[in-house]
Amino acid sequence: GKGRTWxxxxxxxxxxxxxxxxxxxxxxxxxxxxxxxxxxDSPVNGRHTCIKGRFGTDYIHSPQRLTRPLIKKNGEFVEATWDEALDLVAAKLGEIKDKYGSDAIAALSSARCTNEDNYVLQKFIRARIGTNNVDHCARTCHASTVAGLAISFGSGAMTNSFNDILTTDLLFVIGANATEAHPIAGAKMLQAVQKGTKLVVADPRRIELAERADYWLQHKPGTDIPLMNGLMHIIIKEDLYDKRFVEERTEGFEELKATVEKYPPEKVSEITGVPAEILYDVARLYATSHNALICYTLGITEHVCGVDNVMSTANMAMLTGHIGRAGSGVNPQRGQNNVQGACDMGALPNVYPGYQQVVSPEAQAKFEKAWGVKLSGKLGLMIPDIMDSAVEGKIKAMYIMGEDPVLTDPDAHHIHKAMNNLEFLVVQEIFMSETAKYADVILPGASFAEKDGTFTNSERRVQRVRKAIEPIADSKADWEIVCSVSNRMGYPMNYSWPGEIFDEMAALTPSYGGMNYDRIDAKGLQWPCPTLDHPGTPILHTQSFTRGKGLLKGIEHVPPAELPDAEYPYLLSTGRILYHYNVTTRHSKGLGTHRPEEMAQVNPIDACVLGVNTGDKVEVASRRGSLTTKIAVTDKVPPGMIWMSFHHAETPTNQLTVNAFDPVSKTGEYKIAAVKLEKAE
Ligand code: SF4
Known part of the structure; x- marks a missing residue:
């Protein structure tokens, strides 16, 4: 019922x-x-929220929430006390570490959890378990960004703030369905367009932004590099690049020039399917706009050439001097609420908090001193290698906090094998996820409403998460659970509340060094914020790049790992829809009714050939698996393409996707797989 406001x-x-x-x-x-x-007073969104924010939080009180620790006995989960469950986890992890060594254990941390939860988990794994085998789902989304922008600029994150969308002259949106995946950012884009900002959208699908764009480049999936090389070819040929910026702020121009020389508009048009005249128009528009923002997301990163795609966006911005100013830059919009923070906290196998390298003896010494233990200087494994190692029997135990790789990682059958092969799996979760079903012990975590902490958004703004209610039933905050396991294993981690964890982290993380809960209380602060009197950094790389000079790097076209052929003639691409947020929102009544099941998008021409209409079912099969899904007939997808989301456990899209990864970032190629379609009876 309606509560009285008082x-x-x-x-x-x-x-x-x-x-x-x-x-x-x-x-x-x-x-x-x-x-x-x-x-x-909300700094990013003011009075606005999207449908997910407005109606999705009822998952907090879902009857499906896990309420008690569970231990699997004879294949069935049985309720246990916290003491029983924690004792078992501590004993098993201790045993496996003694028997097989520290590197036989791996952890997945969580982009859904707070910075404090992530800091504590990676500390426990490094300091007590003794391995750097800790990773999280950034691997499956923006690891390509972190790696690519680190090469180009020296550090990887959005260079600008969300509100720059409103002040730029040109938005160049590539591989980003903002109105569905980042609705408030998408709304800002539409607001800017209404006020006269030019919009260029490069996307194989006719997404909502494409309909509002001045230019829609419908390039073929997997042709982002030739597309951008073609634009740079024209910009250099027509002498439209920013010579002063290139001279003063970058290196590598000659190499870039030699590479893009090989991508004349006619050839690019053939590879990408975009008419040459449009390439000319867009190249001129981008180069001559006073300010221009490139915005991208997983359409760029989730490819076998994800890192190269990312570096191509950086090349475009540096070549034209569209970086380091208000309204000009390269803006990867991070997907999950705290994927930026989980990376910042060192929930990655190669870095401590603040991207301090685990292979650096100085960084190692610094953290050894702070944590009072000897640390491993050996690089940890990334998620695909963790899964391979589990299949091979080298990883024996996993600790998974708030992630569901069985549903979300590519080539799901491979992940099932990995999970089945473990000697011991502990899953810390708020729902019985597909992964939790494989666990030996499930520890019930608390939702964001039940704990204090911080999230770091995509524009690097560290903001407070405030405890509104007590943890549901017998659940506990994630940081508290991890500390209890560590304490039982003889490495004391005692914090009175998350503010204390934050202070310890900030003292060890230069980019967060000037932050504390008091300072971030009102508006948050954007990193880098190294000292207590530092105001935070809304725009990166204003004077110089993190690496000094920006690196222009010639990049060649890399074709997708698997393209349609005679046997599997359709191209499957995947992504996210407005009504759902990965997997949590399935537990929201407010949102569940909007899209209770998968509706795969199929072009009318293909629908006609297959003899199907909206609401009919098709069987989709790839070389790795098959499933049956309902379809929606729409010309938002081009002929030859089927598009699916990955939100529904009943239609596990990732049983179809390929087991192919970017060689550097190990990000999976979710955007392209070859499938065949058949009308299902
Ligand atoms: Fe804002 Fe994203 Fe939450 Fe929507 S889902 S309210 S855009 S943070």
Whole structure:
């Protein structure tokens, strides 16, 4: 029912769904979250929220929440006390470490959890277990960004702030379905267009932004590099590049020039399917706009050439001097609410918090001193290697906090094998996920509404998450659970509350060094913020790049790992839809009704050939698996392409996707797989 307002407590917090990082007030009555209202002080979104933020948080009180620790006995989960469950986890991890060594254990941390949860988990794995085998789902999305922008600029994150969308002259959006995946960022783009900002959209699908664009480049999937090389070819040929910027701020121009020389418009048009006249128009428009923002997401990163794609966007920006100013830059929008933070916290196998390298003796010595233990200087494994090693029997135990690789990682059958092969699996979760079903022990975590902490949004803004209600039933905050396991294993980790964890982390992480809960309370702060009097950094690379000079690098076209052929004639691409956020929102009644099942997109021409209509079912089969899904007939996808989301456990899209990865970032090629379609009876 409707609570009287004076009985309702309002607690401002940060949205748990996407990387835009909207703030709003959770309305709490009688210890329950009953709704969400705007908070005009929110730095990113003001009074706006999208449908997910507004209606999706009811998953907090879903009857499906895990409420007690569970231990698997004879194949069945049995309720246990915290002491029983934690003792078992500590004993098993200790045993496996003694028997097979530290590197036989791996952990997945979580882009859904707070910075504090992530800091504590990677500390436990490094300091107590003694391995750098800790990774998280950034591997499957923006690891290509972190690696690619590190090569080009020296560091990888959005160079600008979300509100720069409103002040730029040109938005160049490539591989980013912002109105669905980052709705408030998408809304800002549409608002800018209304005020006269030019919009170029490069996307194989006719997404909503494409309909509003001045130019829509419908390039073929997997041809981003030739597309951008073609644009740079024209920009250099027509002498439209920023000579002063190239001279003063970059190196490698001659190499880039020699490479893009090989991509004349006619050839590019043939590879990409984009008419040459449009390439000329867009190249001129991008180069001559006073300010221009490149925005991209997983359409760029989730390819076998994800890192090269990312570096191509950096090349374009540096060549034209469109970087390091308000309204000019390269903006990878991170997907999950705290994927930026989980990376910043060192939930990655190669770096401690703040991207301090595990192979650097100085960094190792610094963390050994702070944590009072000897640390491993050996690089840890990335998720695909962890899974391969589990299949090979080298990884014996895994600790998975708040991730569901069985549903979300490519080539699901391979992941099933890995999970089955483990001697011991502990999953810390709020729902019985597909991965949790494989666990030996399940530890019930608390949702964002039940704990204090911070999330770091895509524009590097560190914002508070505030506890609005007590943990549901017998669940506990993730950081608390990890500390309890560590304490039982003889490595004491005792924090009175997350603010204390934050202070320890900030003291060891230069880019967060000037932050504390008091300073970030009102508006958050954007890193780098190295000292207590530093105001934070809304725009990166204004004077110089993190690596000094920016690196222009010639990049050649890399074809996709698997393309349609006679046997598997359709191209499957995958992504996210407006109504859902990965897997949590399936537990929201408010959102569940909007899209309770998969509706794969099929072009009318193909639908006609297959003899199917909207609402009919088709069988989709790839070399790796098959499934049956309902379809929606729409010309948003080109002929020859089927597009599916990955939100529904009943239609596990990732049983179809390829087991092919970018060689550097190990990000999977979710965007392209060859499939065949047949009408299902
Ligand atoms: Fe939440 Fe993202 Fe929607 Fe904002 S745009 S309300 S952060 S899901």
């Amino acid at each position: 009985e309702v407590k309002k607690v401002r917090t940060t949205c748990p769904f996407c990387g835009v990082g909207c703030n709003y007030d959770l309305n709490v009555k009688d210890g329950k979250v009953i709704g969400v209202t705007s908070n005009p």
